[in-house]
Amino acid sequence: MDTTHNMLRIQNLHIYKGDALLLELDTTVSAGEILTIMGPSGSGKSTLLNWLTGMLEPVFRAEGKLELGGHDITQTPSHLRQIALLFQDSLLFNHLSVSGNIEFGMQHSESSTRKQRVSEALASVGLSGMEARAPKSLSGGQQARVALLRVLLNEPKVILLDEPFSKLDSELRQATRELVFEQIRQRGLTAILVTHDQSDADAAAGKVINLTHTASGKSC
Numbered sequence: 001m002d003t004t005h006n007m008l009r010i011q012n013l014h015i016y017k018g019d020a021l022l023l024e025l026d027t028t029v030s031a032g033e034i035l036t037i038m039g040p041s042g043s044g045k046s047t048l049l050n051w052l053t054g055m056l057e058p059v060f061r062a063e064g065k066l067e068l069g070g071h072d073i074t075q076t077p078s079h080l081r082q083i084a085l086l087f088q089d090s091l092l093f094n095h096l097s098v099s100g101n102i103e104f105g106m107q108h109s110e111s112s113t114r115k116q117r118v119s120e121a122l123a124s125v126g127l128s129g130m131e132a133r134a135p136k137s138l139s140g141g142q143q144a145r146v147a148l149l150r151v152l153l154n155e156p157k158v159i160l161l162d163e164p165f166s167k168l169d170s171e172l173r174q175a176t177r178e179l180v181f182e183q184i185r186q187r188g189l190t191a192i193l194v195t196h197d198q199s200d201a202d203a204a205a206g207k208v209i210n211l212t213h214t215a216s217g218k219s220c
């Protein structure tokens with residue numbers, strides 16, 4: 001597997017709110033690695049993810065460089081970055097079936113092969129035969145898996161996980177987490193996980209960065 005093409009480099013990032021420094025960060029995430037970001041409420045975890053997706057709120061100002069696979073994507077528009085976000089309320093469209101939801105993310109593939117790819121993907125996460133089901137007829141854990149497939153089949157290079165397991169009870173949380181991490185590693189994706197949960201960080205088994213709060217804090 002060529003792993004260099006998915007390497008993410010966050011170079012000398014400084015994010016300010018007004019004149020105050022919110023966070024600074026300089027790090028590299030390799031393909032197949034899951035970097036964990038922790039830190040107190042308000043330390044800038046969501047703001048960091050917004051910057052990575054190219055959707056920093058105008059109230060913030062960023063300095064620094066973002067490289068993916070050796071290419072500078074700091075100014076690349078969001079929809080061309082191949083950076084996907086999976087969050088705790090990864091809302092599924094209730095007016096679409098399970099397969100309709102997953103196909104929604106498959107912008108790059110031919111419609112003739114979509115159905116087969118959806119069926120194979122559902123089988124790979126233990127949801128064989130659920131194509132026609134309505135999302136609201138699924139359990140929370142099943143919905144989380146469908147949301148994951150919708151993101152994965154859009155073929156991102158980087159996946160950002162914003163507390164994606166926090167609504168699941170502990171047994172389901174562990175099983176869903178294993179499945180998500182396995183898919184990330186198998187596909188050689190680069191991942192950043194934001195979590196408050198130490199067991200998530202342990203399972204990710206990569207670097208852990210603690211963002212410390214505001215102007216006096218250094219983040220790495």
Ligand SMILES: Nc1ncnc2c1ncn2[C@@H]1O[C@H](COP(=O)(O)OP(=O)(O)OP(=O)(O)O)[C@@H](O)[C@H]1O
Nearest residue numbers: 017022039040041042043044045046047048057059
């Ligand atoms: N749109 C906004 N306008 C003004 N201030 C904002 C905005 N969004 C976030 N902030 C502020 O920026 C700081 C960082 O917020 P952020 O949401 O990134 O923190 P967080 O670490 O993700 O917090 P939590 O763990 O509670 O989700 C906080 O002080 C927050 O109040």
